[in-house]
Amino acid sequence: MSNTAVATSSGAAVLEDVVKHFKSGSDTVHAVDGVSVAIPRGKLVALKGPSGCGKSTLLNLLGALDRPDSGRIVVDGADVSGLSGAAEVAYRRDKVGFVFQMFNLMPYLSAIENVMLPMELRGEPNAQGRRTLAESLLSRVKLAPDRHRRRPTRLSGGEQQRVAIARALANDPSLILADEPTANLDSTTGEQIVGLLRSLASDDRTVLIATHDNSIARQADLVVTMRDGKLVGRDEG
Amino acid sequence: MKTLRWAARALLRAPLRAALLVGVLGVSIGLALIMITVDGAFDERLDEIQSEVGTTLTVQPAGSFGGGFILRGGFGPGAGGGPNAPNAGDTADGADTDADAGQATLTDEAAEAIASIEHVTDYARTITALYSGDELVAGTVERPGNSPFAGNLPEGGRPILILVTGTDDPTELSSLGVQNAEITSGRTFEVDEGEANVAVIGEGLAEANGLVVGDTFSVNEAEVEVVGIYTSGTQFGDNAMFLPLDTARALFDREGEVDAISVRVDTAENVSATAEAIRETLGEDVADVTTQEATFDAISAPLADAADSSRIGMIAALIASAAIILFSVAIVARQRIKEIGILKAIGASNWHVVGQMTLETAFVAVIAAVIGALATFPLAQTVANGLVSDPTIQVGGFGRPGGGAAVQAVDGPGSNLLGEVDVAVSPEVFGYALAIALGLALVATLIPAWYVGRVKPAEVLRYE
Ligand SMILES: Nc1ncnc2c1ncn2[C@@H]1O[C@H](COP(=O)(O)OP(=O)(O)O)[C@@H](O)[C@H]1O
Ligand SMILES: [Mg+2]
Numbered sequence: 001m002s003n004t005a006v007a008t009s010s011g012a013a014v015l016e017d018v019v020k021h022f023k024s025g026s027d028t029v030h031a032v033d034g035v036s037v038a039i040p041r042g043k044l045v046a047l048k049g050p051s052g053c054g055k056s057t058l059l060n061l062l063g064a065l066d067r068p069d070s071g072r073i074v075v076d077g078a079d080v081s082g083l084s085g086a087a088e089v090a091y092r093r094d095k096v097g098f099v100f101q102m103f104n105l106m107p108y109l110s111a112i113e114n115v116m117l118p119m120e121l122r123g124e125p126n127a128q129g130r131r132t133l134a135e136s137l138l139s140r141v142k143l144a145p146d147r148h149r150r151r152p153t154r155l156s157g158g159e160q161q162r163v164a165i166a167r168a169l170a171n172d173p174s175l176i177l178a179d180e181p182t183a184n185l186d187s188t189t190g191e192q193i194v195g196l197l198r199s200l201a202s203d204d205r206t207v208l209i210a211t212h213d214n215s216i217a218r219q220a221d222l223v224v225t226m227r228d229g230k231l232v233g234r235d236e237g
Numbered sequence: 238m239k240t241l242r243w244a245a246r247a248l249l250r251a252p253l254r255a256a257l258l259v260g261v262l263g264v265s266i267g268l269a270l271i272m273i274t275v276d277g278a279f280d281e282r283l284d285e286i287q288s289e290v291g292t293t294l295t296v297q298p299a300g301s302f303g304g305g306f307i308l309r310g311g312f313g314p315g316a317g318g319g320p321n322a323p324n325a326g327d328t329a330d331g332a333d334t335d336a337d338a339g340q341a342t343l344t345d346e347a348a349e350a351i352a353s354i355e356h357v358t359d360y361a362r363t364i365t366a367l368y369s370g371d372e373l374v375a376g377t378v379e380r381p382g383n384s385p386f387a388g389n390l391p392e393g394g395r396p397i398l399i400l401v402t403g404t405d406d407p408t409e410l411s412s413l414g415v416q417n418a419e420i421t422s423g424r425t426f427e428v429d430e431g432e433a434n435v436a437v438i439g440e441g442l443a444e445a446n447g448l449v450v451g452d453t454f455s456v457n458e459a460e461v462e463v464v465g466i467y468t469s470g471t472q473f474g475d476n477a478m479f480l481p482l483d484t485a486r487a488l489f490d491r492e493g494e495v496d497a498i499s500v501r502v503d504t505a506e507n508v509s510a511t512a513e514a515i516r517e518t519l520g521e522d523v524a525d526v527t528t529q530e531a532t533f534d535a536i537s538a539p540l541a542d543a544a545d546s547s548r549i550g551m552i553a554a555l556i557a558s559a560a561i562i563l564f565s566v567a568i569v570a571r572q573r574i575k576e577i578g579i580l581k582a583i584g585a586s587n588w589h590v591v592g593q594m595t596l597e598t599a600f601v602a603v604i605a606a607v608i609g610a611l612a613t614f615p616l617a618q619t620v621a622n623g624l625v626s627d628p629t630i631q632v633g634g635f636g637r638p639g640g641g642a643a644v645q646a647v648d649g650p651g652s653n654l655l656g657e658v659d660v661a662v663s664p665e666v667f668g669y670a671l672a673i674a675l676g677l678a679l680v681a682t683l684i685p686a687w688y689v690g691r692v693k694p695a696e697v698l699r700y701e
Contacts, residue, residue, distance in 0.1 A: 056699065065582055065695040086586070093584020102700050104579045108250030120239060121584050151250075167583065 011038035012175055012206035013062055018071030018081075020057050031057040032068070033229030039208060039222075041174075044201040046220035047210040054229040055210035059177045062208070063096045064088050076174055093121055097168025099178035099197075103160040105152040111163045112138060112148045118170040137166040141196055158189035165196060176200055176207040182216065194219055240589065244596035258565050258601045259608065265558035266602075266673055267609030267616070270666055272551030274617045279544035286537050287505045294512050294528040296351065296498040298342055299521065343495040343524065350518050351500055356511045359501040361406035362482055366489040368399040372455040375399050376441030376476045399442060400477040401456075403485020405431065418474065423450035423465035430464075432483040437465040439475035456480075457488045543621070559677055566598055566681040570688045577689055578697035587690050594685040599678035606674035610667045 020032040031054045039045050047055050060066040061073055064083050073080040075095060083091055098104075105114045115134040124130050138148055141162040152160050161181060168176055178197055182190030194209070194216050201207045201221070209216060217223045225233035248255040348362050375398060425437055436456075438448065443466045448454060453462045461480070468475055486492050502511045512526045570577070573594075580590050 057695075060695040063582070065698075066693070089584055089586045091584075092582060098582055100698060100700070102698075104575070104582075104698060106576060106579060108247055118583050121589065171584075 012041040012043075012076065013039040013208075014072075014074045015039075015058075015062075016072040016074075018058070018061060018068045018073060020054075020061060020066065020068050030054075030229045032061065034071070035226075035229070035231050036071075037224060037231055037234070039206055039224075041206055042201060042203045043206060043221035044198050044219065045206065045208045045222045045224060046217040047208060047224050047226065048212065048214070048217045049226035049232075050212055053226045055212075055226060056179050057229075058226070059179050059208065059210050062175070063098055063177050064091050065098075093118060094171050095173050095175060097170070097173040097176045099161070099164050099168050099176065099181045101180040101183045103152070103157070103164045103184075105160055105163055105167070107152055110149045110151050111143060111155065111159075111166075114152070114163055115166045115170055118167060122171055134166070134170070137169050138163070140169075141166045156189075157185050158193065161185060161189075161193050162196070165193070165200075169200070174205055176205065178207065178209045180211055181209060182211070182213065187215075190216075240592045241596055244593050244600060247593065248597055248600055254569070255601060258569075259605045261561055261565070262558060262602060262605035262677075263608040263612070265554055265561050265609075266606050266670060266677075267612040269551060269554035269558055269673060270609050270613045270670055271617045271620050272547050272554050273669055274613055274666055275621045276544060276547040276551050278617075278621060279540055279547055283537055283540055283544060286540070292502050292505050292508060294500050294502065294508055294515070294526055296343065296347070296500060296515060296519070297496070297525045297527070299523055299525050342491075343498060343519075345493065345495065347519055347524065348495060348498050351498060351515055354511060354514045354518060356503045356507040356514075357500055358503050359406070361404055361499045362495045362497070363405075363499065364403045364482065364485055364489070364491050364494055364496045366401045366403075366485065366491065368401050368456065368478070370457060372457075373399060373442070374445045376439075376445040376472065400473075401480060401485060401489065402477065403480045403482040403489075403491075405482035418467045418469040420465050420467050423463065425465055426479075426481055431481050432487075433481060434459055434461045434484055435464045435481065436461045437467060437479045438463055439477050440466055440468040441472055441475035442478060445476075459488050461488075547621075555673070558673065559680060562598065562602060562677045562681045563684060566594070566684050567688075570594065570685050574692060574697050577692045578694040581689075581692060582694035582698060590689045591682065591686045594689070595678065595682040598681045598685075599675065602674035602678045602681070603671065606670035607667070610670035613666050 015035050015037050018032055018035045019030075022029040022031055033054070035054075035058060047058065049055055057066070061068050062075065062080070064080050067083075068081050071081065075091075078091075078095075080091060105111075106117065109117065112131070112134045115137055116130045119130045119133065135148065139145075143159060143162045143166070147155060147159055152163070155163065165176075165178075165181075168178075176197065181197065182193050185193060190213075197207050197209060198219060209220070211217060221236070223233070223235045224231060225235070342364075343362075345362070348360060351357060351360055420437075421440060423437070426433075426435060436454075443449065443463070446454060448463050448466075450463050450466060453460050455461070456478075461484075480488065486494065500511070500515070502508045508528050512528050515524065515526050577590055581587070
């Protein structure tokens, strides 16, 4: 079995025979159906596949927003699949950064407040430090300074997604999970966002983008293809 | 502290939602507070009324109802009737003290027997007599325009007879049986004046005869000194004279007789039982025992009704505010399910989210409570007045043996009792308000606590 090979290979994230089923009415949806894969560290990885093939479910499992029915998920050497309580909260807060298709910023907070939020949740005591860091993160995602104090409703989609990326970076996580981050953006903006995400992948930070868009997949270091909850391809870029 | 700041921020950033919540909740908390305040005022007033009228009962010779209550206008319910005084209609005929000579009276032994009954704290014996001699002139009585029995009065200021009451507990004005009466000059009797020729006379009588404190006048050929002058605020009441019991007995030739015994009972609850005990002791053929319960009930009926309404209102308002806050918190939680999901996805604990929502609710509740409490000050009295139905109509409607109702109506103690339910809104109302608010906030915490734990970010943030 390839399981053993996967488990021994070093990676930012390692999945071993991960299964996640959903019950909808009398049917059971095999959203993730026995996936084993190693995500290499420091790379931009694209998780490709048609809508409904289980990409979001897999990302949610990796981000501990959901728990697998069976299988093991190891991120940075730590088992994620069985997390609960304070450990689960700390993992979501410190180890991963989520970027969503719908941006999902807090509506009543300004851009910079949204970025400071994960730092405050972590308990960073230095208010000035939080602000300075948030400012620099917003500059890094190239949000114009005059936008820093605007609320999400007064930002464009691309700007909101930049804020969301800055927020994902707030606690310097080793894994960025981006679920269709460009699906609600025009193609030019989408390309800019992908470029931005690409620039985030580094020695100690892995970026995993779920997408059904081939043009995005083309920019990835590694493309993992899914269909009907199963892994069907793995192509080095 | 951080959570507190966040809660305040969340509220301030959604001012419309916050204002709406505060408004709705403020109204219901205010209503509850008003009802609490009014209810408290009613209860207090009911207790007061009960203590004023409720602990006295009157013992009179059997079959003596229907006596001259009218002549004793201005006497409180505690005084009882003057059983041997002729009816009002007779007064014009110049009836004198001998008119009642044939009627039974009570005795000093009866009074002593009463004194030994449990719960009796005190008693006062009185005799009443009408003075019709010519040594004194009675004051004139004008026909009160709104009196239901004005027709019984002598026309346009004709003199009426002077009511004389002998009493054996004369040291306090209240025990003279004159409620609402005030000594305007001089004093009441002293303990050692039981047989002295002294009198406390009404203002009307004093004026008609040019008497001031220290003057003497004759009554049935005896010289009596004026030691005090009182006013009861009514012309009848002020046309009367009080003498020590034994002095009155001597001057009116009523040795050993007692017309009425006014008995004080320790608490209002014991009045009925004590009345029964007195009936048993003296025998129903000897004594009629009347309590003030009927009076109390009649006087307080509108107030008791109002107190009931206010209590129901209070409970309803409290339930309403609880429902409102639960409902709105539930709605807010549902509305903000995505926010909750985001917070949890980026690493907020359930406790953090619940804490923030609870504090938001608590803020809203406290602000609403303060507004509600402030609204209580101007509104409570209005609500209280609205709840008590027109007192004069109610009071005129109750019946009492011996024309008591009429006395009340002239005198208006009933309307005084009711009309002046003073709703003093105390600063305590803020304490209640805070208690309600925090209680509600606490209850309202249960919803997010239950709800937030169940929010799965993967589900609420799902997008297809
Ligand atoms: N919470 C859920 N309850 C029921 N079915 C779900 C749930 N989440 C996902 N699914 C189903 O699982 C399958 C995979 O969904 P998803 O992971 O969102 O696919 P993708 O992101 O690739 O479009 C779909 O058929 C979807 O309807
Ligand atoms: Mg998806």
